Amino acid sequence: MILGENILLALQSLRANPLRSFLTLVGIAVGIGAVLYVVVLGQITEKRIKQRLESLGSNVLLIRPGYSRMRGVRTGQSVVNLKWSDAREIASTSEVITETVPTYTAPGVAEYKDQSWNTRITGTVPSYEWVNNDHPIEGHFFTEEETNQRARVCVLGATVHEKLFGNVSPIGEPLTIKSKRYTVVGLLGAKGESWWNPDDQIFIPLTTAQERLFGVDHLSTILAQMRSAQDHDEALFDIETILRRNHRLRADADNDFRVRRQDLYLATVQETTKEIANFVILIALVSLMVGGIGIANVMLVSVTERIREIGVRRAIGAKKIHVLLQFLIEAMVLGLLGGLLGVAAGLVFIRVMTGEVLILPWDWIGYSFVICAGIGVAAGLYPALRAANRNVIEALRYE
Amino acid sequence: MLIDMQHVEKVYRLGKIDVPALCGVDLQIDANEYVAIMGPSGSGKSTLMNIVGCLDSPTAGRYLLDGEEVSRLSDNRLSEIRSRKIGFVFQTFNLMPRATALRNVELPLIYAGVPAGRRRQLAAEALAQVGLSDRIKHKPSELSGGQRQRVAIARALVTEPALILADEPTGNLDSTTGQEIMEILAAVHRAGNTVILVTHEEQLAAQTGRTIRLRDGRIENQDDTAPSAAPQQAVSPP
Ligand SMILES: Nc1ncnc2c1ncn2[C@@H]1O[C@H](COP(=O)(O)OP(=O)(O)OP(=O)(O)O)[C@@H](O)[C@H]1O
Ligand SMILES: [Mg+2]
Numbered sequence: 261m262i263l264g265e266n267i268l269l270a271l272q273s274l275r276a277n278p279l280r281s282f283l284t285l286v287g288i289a290v291g292i293g294a295v296l297y298v299v300v301l302g303q304i305t306e307k308r309i310k311q312r313l314e315s316l317g318s319n320v321l322l323i324r325p326g327y328s329r330m331r332g333v334r335t336g337q338s339v340v341n342l343k344w345s346d347a348r349e350i351a352s353t354s355e356v357i358t359e360t361v362p363t364y365t366a367p368g369v370a371e372y373k374d375q376s377w378n379t380r381i382t383g384t385v386p387s388y389e390w391v392n393n394d395h396p397i398e399g400h401f402f403t404e405e406e407t408n409q410r411a412r413v414c415v416l417g418a419t420v421h422e423k424l425f426g427n428v429s430p431i432g433e434p435l436t437i438k439s440k441r442y443t444v445v446g447l448l449g450a451k452g453e454s455w456w457n458p459d460d461q462i463f464i465p466l467t468t469a470q471e472r473l474f475g476v477d478h479l480s481t482i483l484a485q486m487r488s489a490q491d492h493d494e495a496l497f498d499i500e501t502i503l504r505r506n507h508r509l510r511a512d513a514d515n516d517f518r519v520r521r522q523d524l525y526l527a528t529v530q531e532t533t534k535e536i537a538n539f540v541i542l543i544a545l546v547s548l549m550v551g552g553i554g555i556a557n558v559m560l561v562s563v564t565e566r567i568r569e570i571g572v573r574r575a576i577g578a579k580k581i582h583v584l585l586q587f588l589i590e591a592m593v594l595g596l597l598g599g600l601l602g603v604a605a606g607l608v609f610i611r612v613m614t615g616e617v618l619i620l621p622w623d624w625i626g627y628s629f630v631i632c633a634g635i636g637v638a639a640g641l642y643p644a645l646r647a648a649n650r651n652v653i654e655a656l657r658y659e
Numbered sequence: 660m661l662i663d664m665q666h667v668e669k670v671y672r673l674g675k676i677d678v679p680a681l682c683g684v685d686l687q688i689d690a691n692e693y694v695a696i697m698g699p700s701g702s703g704k705s706t707l708m709n710i711v712g713c714l715d716s717p718t719a720g721r722y723l724l725d726g727e728e729v730s731r732l733s734d735n736r737l738s739e740i741r742s743r744k745i746g747f748v749f750q751t752f753n754l755m756p757r758a759t760a761l762r763n764v765e766l767p768l769i770y771a772g773v774p775a776g777r778r779r780q781l782a783a784e785a786l787a788q789v790g791l792s793d794r795i796k797h798k799p800s801e802l803s804g805g806q807r808q809r810v811a812i813a814r815a816l817v818t819e820p821a822l823i824l825a826d827e828p829t830g831n832l833d834s835t836t837g838q839e840i841m842e843i844l845a846a847v848h849r850a851g852n853t854v855i856l857v858t859h860e861e862q863l864a865a866q867t868g869r870t871i872r873l874r875d876g877r878i879e880n881q882d883d884t885a886p887s888a889a890p891q892q893a894v895s896p897p
Contacts (some may be wrong), residue, residue: 272757365819572753577742577770579735652714
């Protein structure tokens with residue numbers, strides 16, 4: 261009963277100084293918002309990386325061009341030595357590599373009716389669908405035949421679809437890329453954003469991309485699918501042998517390509533994400549501490565302003581514990597309101613930044629409120645003790 | 660006997676100097692007495708009231724309130740006694756500025772542990788008793804000085820304490836309003852309460868049953884002011 265009264269009282273007293281109360285809340289709110297954001301983002305990223313790993317499997321190697329070197333110094337520009345023939349030869353020669361997927365990716369603008377969208381155009385081959393485990397949810401991936409014919413057909417990533425078509429089915433619709441019409445034959449499901457957005461992509465046959473659209477003969481990447489993850493060393497050896505021979509590298513020259521296991525790469529990404537998260541959480545903790553100090557400060561002021569009131573309450577029968585509770589609860593309410601604001605801000609921020617339909621992180625929302633209440637109580641303890649231990653008569657006489 | 664004080668002393672310590680505020684006060688007050696305390700400024704009236712009201716403990720001497728020795732009780736016990744047996748009326752009203760009259764009067768009941776519904780009812784009744792039924796929702800800032808003091812009296816009455824202590828309750832009011840307050844206090848006395856009133860005005864003290872005069876922390880004399888005890892009739896405009 262006293263508790264309910266005290267909560268009412270606390271809200272009343274916070275309402276009496278709205279600006280002061282609000283400013284005090286902000287520190288806590290920023291801290292909690294940041295913690296929540298980082299935690300949820302971490303969870304989302306982890307989930308997506310896991311999904312990617314599952315769909316990709318640990319048996320895929322990614323081959324990319326190396327950096328060109330001048331007397332051992334990296335010049336920064338990737339070289340243009342990775343060719344489709346390399347991919348074919350790796351697949352046909354290596355015993356442990358079952359399939360290779362060559363891709364060429366470049367930026368491009370896609371237009372549909374009066375909409376246009378800046379995206380990436382990826383030329384690839386039909387086996388992309390199987391190696392990446394990335395199947396159209398509508399229509400189909402383009403075929404070998406369409407590749408051979410250098411057909412102007414395309415498969416849309418979910419983001420491109422959403423930006424250009426909204427909710428309308430794109431299958432059979434004409435899309436304009438560099439003033440040429442492409443027919444949409446497939447639509448891929450959303451994989452979700454992680455460190456880049458794989459849904460913001462348009463896939464077209466590699467032949468069309470190289471010969472008709474971009475006029476190049478090199479590749480951006482070759483995905484090589486191994487028989488199993490255990491074949492890693494042998495696969496690496498095969499790739500190195502074939503590529504070095506094809507690229508006519510001298511025995512003392514560095515590789516002009518890089519090979520990476522996708523799962524290890526993703527693990528690094530995950531690691532980095534965690535490090536960033538830890539850093540942000542550290543900042544958030546500092547913010548929470550500053551917020552706590554803010555509450556303590558405001559409570560000290562509030563106690564001083566209300567010395568007379570404390571005296572009166574004591575005179576009409578309040579015990580020390582009542583006064584203590586009154587101010588503790590006020591501090592706690594302050595902390596909790598900060599938490600509420602922070603949780604709301606954090607969730608809105610997450611929604612805006614990731615576009616995810618949120619699965620509310622109830623556990624973390626719960627922790628947030630516990631943390632905020634704890635900070636409030638800790639910050640309010642000293643002021644509340646001071647209030648409770650005031651001499652009644654002096655408090656009554658206080659001007 | 661409601662109040663029994665024997666050789667009560669109070670010494671304030673200001674740094675190294677001892678300031679004696681009460682020097683051996685013997686005071687007996689029966690239940691349902693109406694007593695005025697008078698004396699020059701600094702004579703110890705408020706100090707005495709604070710001890711009577713269990714806001715402070717004497718430095719020496721014995722004080723029995725309602726037969727209970729209270730001079731050595733813990734802070735907690737003193738709070739309980741204030742909550743159950745004593746109602747204060749202050750010179751400066753001391754209402755909670757942001758709370759309505761009703762909420763102000765409810766306050767002592769909260770600390771006495773009375774459930775909310777009953778609280779509201781008792782508070783409304785106490786406000787009716789002081790003639791403020793129509794001002795229940797008003798905040799102190801929306802009330803006149805006299806009305807504020809009436810709210811404060813309702814607050815003192817609401818727990819039905821045995822003892823009402825009023826330290827210069829009319830000190831901040833004009834004489835007409837002051838007289839209204841005096842009439843309410845007289846009615847409170849007639850209803851069976853023990854009332855102790857600190858005042859500087861002979862004319863107000865004359866409306867009580869007995870006047871205790873303090874000087875330099877000692878009781879100078881105590882005389883029966885109105886033997887027939889008919890407070891309203893004792894009012895004689897100068
Ligand atoms: N908290 C205190 N610390 C030190 N001295 C005090 C304190 N309270 C009162 N005194 C001293 O005790 C004496 C009695 O004070 P008290 O307030 O009881 O006087 P009073 O009769 O109520 O005067 P007034 O009519 O002005 O209200 C005074 O000399 C005063 O200075
Ligand atoms: Mg005084």
